[in-house]
Amino acid sequence: MDYSFDFEKIYNDYWEKLTAFSLKMTQDEQLAQNVVQDVFIDLWERREEISIASVENYLFRAVKNQIFKSYRNEKFDKTILEDKFENYLIENLSTIESDLTDKIYALLDTLPEKRKEILLMNKLQDMNIDQIASELDLSKQTVKNQISSALKQLRHGLKEFTFLFM
Template identity: 70%
Template sequence: MKNPEIFEKTYNDYWKKLNAFSYTMTQDKDLAQNIVQEVFIDLWERKDDLTINAIEPYLFRAVKNQVFKHYQNNKFDKTILEDKFEDYIIDNFSSIDPELMDLLHSLLDKLPEKRKEVLLMYKFQDMSIDQIAEELGISKQTVKNQISSALKQLREGLKDLAWLAPIVFFKQNF
């Protein structure tokens, strides 16, 4: 990272993703941008001392830590942020680290078969709740319950790994 061109490429490659991630946690556009800026300033200032094996997880972890630090300094209950972070679990599915992908697959395999099927239809086939209910011959409420239960179960399995950002993002928006 000592090379200014590499730093600039890293900045350009990750600024948008990190800003979106920071905003997800803070819900404050200016604060989110300031946090990401702080992370990049810190990265540049410590470039001679850092050894980074994987830049993407490092940057996301740094943003998460800066968000927590900001709220700790402002006497904010960080459990709210940890919940939002745990929610950050299936948006960038294709860019997931292979080890995390293996973990996600093992967690999915632990889901009851019907719950797994409903979740996969909803998240990976982009089917609506109505479409899933119709295809499986079950009520819309059952579909919602299955999705909610599956997400809760996956969040529990990922709780201990919250520091391994970025992982996929499960948003419950139905």
């Protein structure tokens, strides 16, 4: 198999998406570019050793793990990045593998109606906690609790896709 051709195609297909993803998670352009570069270098160096079922899943997971590794070395609180990653997943459902998308929609349907409404208002309509609380006549704390509970429920329901949340 001609790995250089495959690598070039993979690189051309994914470098822009991965850099945008990395930048969204890190908010640091230099770090984002370095992370993506490190992932592609690792992929190239290990090209004959690894077998990848889904290139996209592998690359996004590798970028996420590389960011965590970078921040872990700096003793950074990774919960901030996990929140950003959850937001990215929700914002980019259309680019995620269809099995995962189907599972997320199924899990959304299992949420209590009010919790689902609050989560969708926050993540899909980009409304902040104050706006949601005002619109639904709820306390800010209730809105925060509902968003947190919804994300925990989704996280729990997506255990079979744990490679995304490592």
